[in-house]
Amino acid sequence: MEDMLEDTVLVNLRVNGKLHELEIPAHKSLLDLLREDLNMTGTHMGCMTGHCGACTVSIDGRVAKSCITLAATLSRAKITTIEGLTEEDGTLSPIQQAFWDEAGFQCGYCAPGMLMCTAELLESNSDPSDSEIETALAGNLCRCTGYQSLKRAVKAAAVKAKEKAS
Amino acid sequence: MSLYPAFARPRDLGQAAEIMGSLSTGAMIIAGGQELMPSVNYGALMPEVYIDVGQIAALKGISEEAGAIQIGSFTVHRDVQNNDLIQSKLPLLSYAAAQIGGGMQVHNRGTIGGNIVAMHPLYDILPSLLALGAEVDVLSDVGEVRVALADLMKDARHGLGSESLLVRVHLKPMMPGAGWSYEKLKITAGGYGSANAAAIVTLDSSKITSLRVVVGAVSALPVDMSDTLSDCCGQAWSAHLAEEVEARSSAEIKEPLSDHQGDGEWRRAMAGVMARGAIEAAIKKAG
Amino acid sequence: MGEQTSETEGYVGRSVRTIEGRGPVMGKATYTNDISFPGQLHAHILRSPHAAANIKSIDTSGAEKVAGVVRVVTGAEAAKYIDPIPHYIDPAVFGGRSATIRCLALDHVWCFGQPVAVVVAEDKRTARYAVSRITVDYEVTTPVIDVEDALKDGAPMVVPGWDANMIMEVPFGSGDVEQAFSSADRVIKTDVKVHRFSTQPIETRTYNGVYDAGTDSITLHGTVQNPHPLRNVLSKILRMPENKIRVHAPVIGGAFGMKMHGHPEEGMVCFLSKLIGQPVKWVEDREECLLIGAREQVHSVELAVTKDGMILGLRDHYLANTGAPSSCPGWGMAFLTGLTMPGPYSVQNVDVQLSAVVTNKPGWNASRGYGKEVTALALELSVDNAARELGIDPVDMRMKNFIKKDQFPYDSPTGLIYDSGDYAGVMQKAMDAIGYDEWKTKQEEALKEGRYIGIGVGFELTPEGGTLPGTLVGGYDSSTVRVAPDGSVRVLTGVTTPGSGNPTGIAQIVADELGVRLDTIEVVQGDTTSCPYGFGNSSGRSTIVGGGSAAKAAVEVREKIIKVAAALMEVDESSVTMKEGVIASGDKIIDLEEVCYACYTRAYDVGSVIEPPLEATAMFKPGLVRHTPNEKGQINPYPSYSNAAYVAISEVDVNTGVVKLLKFSVAHDCGKVINPILVEGQACGAIMFGIGAALAENITFDENGRQLTKSLMDYVMPRIGDVPSITLTHHDSPNPVNYKGLKGAGEAGVGGSAAAIVNSVNNALSPFGVMMTETPLTAPRVWSAIQAAKKAQPQRKVA
Numbered sequence A: 001m002e003d004m005l006e007d008t009v010l011v012n013l014r015v016n017g018k019l020h021e022l023e024i025p026a027h028k029s030l031l032d033l034l035r036e037d038l039n040m041t042g043t044h045m046g047c048m049t050g051h052c053g054a055c056t057v058s059i060d061g062r063v064a065k066s067c068i069t070l071a072a073t074l075s076r077a078k079i080t081t082i083e084g085l086t087e088e089d090g091t092l093s094p095i096q097q098a099f100w101d102e103a104g105f106q107c108g109y110c111a112p113g114m115l116m117c118t119a120e121l122l123e124s125n126s127d128p129s130d131s132e133i134e135t136a137l138a139g140n141l142c143r144c145t146g147y148q149s150l151k152r153a154v155k156a157a158a159v160k161a162k163e164k165a166s
Numbered sequence B: 001m002s003l004y005p006a007f008a009r010p011r012d013l014g015q016a017a018e019i020m021g022s023l024s025t026g027a028m029i030i031a032g033g034q035e036l037m038p039s040v041n042y043g044a045l046m047p048e049v050y051i052d053v054g055q056i057a058a059l060k061g062i063s064e065e066a067g068a069i070q071i072g073s074f075t076v077h078r079d080v081q082n083n084d085l086i087q088s089k090l091p092l093l094s095y096a097a098a099q100i101g102g103g104m105q106v107h108n109r110g111t112i113g114g115n116i117v118a119m120h121p122l123y124d125i126l127p128s129l130l131a132l133g134a135e136v137d138v139l140s141d142v143g144e145v146r147v148a149l150a151d152l153m154k155d156a157r158h159g160l161g162s163e164s165l166l167v168r169v170h171l172k173p174m175m176p177g178a179g180w181s182y183e184k185l186k187i188t189a190g191g192y193g194s195a196n197a198a199a200i201v202t203l204d205s206s207k208i209t210s211l212r213v214v215v216g217a218v219s220a221l222p223v224d225m226s227d228t229l230s231d232c233c234g235q236a237w238s239a240h241l242a243e244e245v246e247a248r249s250s251a252e253i254k255e256p257l258s259d260h261q262g263d264g265e266w267r268r269a270m271a272g273v274m275a276r277g278a279i280e281a282a283i284k285k286a287g
Numbered sequence C: 001m002g003e004q005t006s007e008t009e010g011y012v013g014r015s016v017r018t019i020e021g022r023g024p025v026m027g028k029a030t031y032t033n034d035i036s037f038p039g040q041l042h043a044h045i046l047r048s049p050h051a052a053a054n055i056k057s058i059d060t061s062g063a064e065k066v067a068g069v070v071r072v073v074t075g076a077e078a079a080k081y082i083d084p085i086p087h088y089i090d091p092a093v094f095g096g097r098s099a100t101i102r103c104l105a106l107d108h109v110w111c112f113g114q115p116v117a118v119v120v121a122e123d124k125r126t127a128r129y130a131v132s133r134i135t136v137d138y139e140v141t142t143p144v145i146d147v148e149d150a151l152k153d154g155a156p157m158v159v160p161g162w163d164a165n166m167i168m169e170v171p172f173g174s175g176d177v178e179q180a181f182s183s184a185d186r187v188i189k190t191d192v193k194v195h196r197f198s199t200q201p202i203e204t205r206t207y208n209g210v211y212d213a214g215t216d217s218i219t220l221h222g223t224v225q226n227p228h229p230l231r232n233v234l235s236k237i238l239r240m241p242e243n244k245i246r247v248h249a250p251v252i253g254g255a256f257g258m259k260m261h262g263h264p265e266e267g268m269v270c271f272l273s274k275l276i277g278q279p280v281k282w283v284e285d286r287e288e289c290l291l292i293g294a295r296e297q298v299h300s301v302e303l304a305v306t307k308d309g310m311i312l313g314l315r316d317h318y319l320a321n322t323g324a325p326s327s328c329p330g331w332g333m334a335f336l337t338g339l340t341m342p343g344p345y346s347v348q349n350v351d352v353q354l355s356a357v358v359t360n361k362p363g364w365n366a367s368r369g370y371g372k373e374v375t376a377l378a379l380e381l382s383v384d385n386a387a388r389e390l391g392i393d394p395v396d397m398r399m400k401n402f403i404k405k406d407q408f409p410y411d412s413p414t415g416l417i418y419d420s421g422d423y424a425g426v427m428q429k430a431m432d433a434i435g436y437d438e439w440k441t442k443q444e445e446a447l448k449e450g451r452y453i454g455i456g457v458g459f460e461l462t463p464e465g466g467t468l469p470g471t472l473v474g475g476y477d478s479s480t481v482r483v484a485p486d487g488s489v490r491v492l493t494g495v496t497t498p499g500s501g502n503p504t505g506i507a508q509i510v511a512d513e514l515g516v517r518l519d520t521i522e523v524v525q526g527d528t529t530s531c532p533y534g535f536g537n538s539s540g541r542s543t544i545v546g547g548g549s550a551a552k553a554a555v556e557v558r559e560k561i562i563k564v565a566a567a568l569m570e571v572d573e574s575s576v577t578m579k580e581g582v583i584a585s586g587d588k589i590i591d592l593e594e595v596c597y598a599c600y601t602r603a604y605d606v607g608s609v610i611e612p613p614l615e616a617t618a619m620f621k622p623g624l625v626r627h628t629p630n631e632k633g634q635i636n637p638y639p640s641y642s643n644a645a646y647v648a649i650s651e652v653d654v655n656t657g658v659v660k661l662l663k664f665s666v667a668h669d670c671g672k673v674i675n676p677i678l679v680e681g682q683a684c685g686a687i688m689f690g691i692g693a694a695l696a697e698n699i700t701f702d703e704n705g706r707q708l709t710k711s712l713m714d715y716v717m718p719r720i721g722d723v724p725s726i727t728l729t730h731h732d733s734p735n736p737v738n739y740k741g742l743k744g745a746g747e748a749g750v751g752g753s754a755a756a757i758v759n760s761v762n763n764a765l766s767p768f769g770v771m772m773t774e775t776p777l778t779a780p781r782v783w784s785a786i787q788a789a790k791k792a793q794p795q796r797k798v799a
């Protein structure tokens, strides 16, 4: 029985395409793993209770709040963080470009959540309505923009992404 | 409480039962972590052992067998929302799952099992499950038993989360033609529910023939109003009946919650407003 | 993109995207918590669970035994090494009571959450756990929670040794108030209660203290709005000279006043790092962040009015529950609330009095609006109440009483000098933009269907760029403009950015004044070692003084470049133009880089016409401020008076009390718009604060003074679905004494928009006779008000 208990946990994570094999303590959140073990600080801490969304990443293609995701439960997973949105040659993705052009953020602290959720939204919906945008971003708080420019940024991102695809 | 918790990752139900049976208190099952982790992060919970049940195939999947639908406890809210079978046969549940807060992120990771076991007064799934008459399979070191969810919730010693495992939920498909509704009252978009109600109604030429109503978020556990309101059966919905339903549902809330969502007096009143609204909306859909 | 204005050529006035925006979208911006050093240690603080108690003893041995713990420090030990925290705004300077504030409590705690001891450990989790192993023997005493209780005879003293629970009482106003009240047709009294709510940036406060033994110096990397003033504070706490201290503010994740200093943790991490010899970081939990309050005030506004709605006089003796003493500048907000009365209204007979009360709630810090948002709430709710009592239209009543646009500069009865404005014009624009009259029709139609739509207006006068004598709340600022030999530009400025985009505004100004391309400019902020002395970010000042000073410096550098260009081209200086990096004289064109290189390298021939390097530092000090008291003893701490009108359309569900906003409009006078898209962002952000304030955000306590609001589940901030579409229009009256007429655009809007919402809800519920003047209007409160109104007037038949 005791042999079923592990003191540390081995996880294999592909983060933004790069494979990491890590031996981690059982209690570690994915947020801490990214920030502390992998030095990827683009994903932010705003509450540690799942309310703000600043820590959002995508796990196997679905957005998640990394602060309330126990890293040890992801024995094998593909993770994309905000850093992973930038293309390999350094060009910004349509979403990043649109958020920048339309002032979809001010201080930028909420950007990880807003951008990652927009990315997931646009994957299945190339022309989101206001209410679809509201649903997609409902898990994220922004304290600076008042959300108006953010909505505009999501719409602009949709247009840019379509242009790029065609 | 441990600074250095251990981790267990049972591969099947047998291993899970073995681990739960062998560990003393302080072990904790973790599914999506959406409920557990906020407390872990603030040091309010420091489990000795995390039992990760995410690898157990038996906890996953949605299927139909012998006229009943089974939902594995490790099914995330998003899959409950989008699954064809649930959408067609249990539309109430699929709709209720979509009303959960926390955004897509929580929908993607929070599980139906975790939501049930949390038994949190403000959450969204229990009222619908109770209205649907859900049964659940519970596994412990003495084996697997099937119990009505309503009975399980009354049992303070169910041990779920550390000594026993919720395996799956059984539900009978809703009757064709039944009207349903889930009403959730929120003060603002980011607020948790302050009151909610799930209702299922069948009609026979505008007379109510059956009625299930469960009101949530107003007391420690959801309150099943179906018996209290059973004499609605045989009647047609009217302004008078609506007022009566509202008043009686409110009166049924003996110990209303009083918290950041609102005080007890308002909660009690809202219990009535939600029950009435849910029945009204369900009747509109019935036919 | 937002609205484009092309009235001017150049960058100013255009919606350009921020120069600093690339980092955040890539996840590559460096915030304070992103910085760690080898040997990094982490601190966690033990906080008082009691609102008032004497500390009899502290046993830290349990914590010390935890593996990974490096050091446990109590208040008594800390006091051996460090001194109390100087006040950002010392009440004593203004004749008030001043308490001694320490990083860690010594033998007494006066609020829930006050730091009592700190654990430094190798990781944050160990530190947190070890804190739970410290035992403190408290002798709990009776706290005072409400202002009314605090002022009762025999009330326990929040600060041991004080003879009253009062920082100070301040009278404002002048004129013949008695006469105004006795000659009025009516006196209408409105009790306005504003609750405790907070700014809560998504990035919580974070500090990392790094001691360097070799130079015996300290660097604080932190979420700091005002690096230079904090350096002075740290020097006092740490007993070190300022030149041994560096304060560095990396990218900040929103501030709104919260990150103005005086917090115990700033000095604490520095001291711990010096004590231990390793870097020490502290990251605020959200629960800790929620301890910082603001704004809780009780007003009793009396308006002396004629029956057609002219306001002849105003009286308002108000109480501010500022919580326990703190070194942060929060308490000063209560002062500004009174000073800004009677806002935009032309009322000269004013008797306003502040009682800044201390209680055993946690203290305040500065919050967007800095007290002026409460002025707006108190005034705008009172005007609506008075209009209803008099049976006149609330907009008409405002129009009648606004200061007229030809009355500026206007001397307010509290001693302020309003620079410029057209308040009626601003109000009209906000109403036109939303279709005020159409909404009235819609409202009537909705009522027939039993739907309750409300239309509310609110006005906010927001003095910006404030400066107080004898404090490090400075009115001026300085910037350095440097042009390198390759022609690229670096601007170093004393103002900082909370993430509002001011570096871009400053760069736009420099690009135009210097005559270079915007993308060749870098702006450096937030570092006491590299930037010229400045007061950082507060009070909507950053573009006014940062931009103003950078413009002056840019002009000086431009002159040098033009001189050398003329020498190189062998033409007359006056014929040389320089625009977007192109230097020309007639049809001769010369490369900017060639000229700049020559400035540096040819100091003995063509370059000798100037003094290298291509660098200038300039200071901008706005006019209109008067720190020498006038004959009534009044000062004017503000150079500019931005203002805005808000119109809110809401719908109330009378069965539940839930308020839903349908539409919003704001017309804003910020003097001059440097970058429309940035100004829009500020306005919408402030309205979102107003929505949260009016409807949901609330910090509550139990009867023992323990805070109940602990997480973002309890403190509910607006989400994307809560904010309706907002129409923004401008109606600018340039400030006559500021660079380009700027007035500031960052602070305004919290109170005006919240007031518009409250007024809209009261308007929606006017068929019931409901008039709510206590915030927030949560659904339970709205519902109870409707129930009470129904009970009081059962005969009234409502559609």
Ligand SMILES: Cc1cc2nc3c(=O)[nH]c(=O)nc-3n(C[C@H](O)[C@H](O)[C@H](O)COP(=O)(O)OP(=O)(O)OC[C@H]3O[C@@H](n4cnc5c(N)ncnc54)[C@H](O)[C@@H]3O)c2cc1C
Pocket: A049, A050, A051, A068, B028, B029, B030, B031, B032, B033, B034, B035, B036, B037, B053, B073, B074, B099, B100, B101, B102, B103, B106, B109, B110, B111, B112, B113, B114, B115, B116, B117, B118, B122, B123, B124, B125, B160, B161, B162, B164, B165, B166, B167, B192, B193
């Ligand atoms: C920001 C935020 C907002 C939220 N808003 C809502 C909302 O509006 N409505 C709502 O309903 N919910 C809400 N939730 C809660 C969340 O959706 C549910 O609680 C979720 O379903 C929990 O599932 P989980 O798998 O993540 O649970 P976990 O955190 O993994 O577990 C929760 C509890 O259940 C136990 N457990 C889990 N699975 C099993 C099992 N199979 N057998 C026995 N015990 C088990 C665990 O031991 C633990 O005690 C919110 C959460 C967050 C973070």
Ligand code: FES
Pocket: A044, A045, A046, A047, A048, A049, A050, A051, A052, A053, A054, A055, A056, A065, A066, A067, A068
């Ligand atoms: S830090 Fe994860 S949701 Fe706030």
Ligand code: FES
Pocket: A104, A105, A106, A107, A108, A109, A110, A111, A141, A142, A143, A144, A145, C202, C253, C254, C499
């Ligand atoms: S931009 Fe600051 S929190 Fe969203």
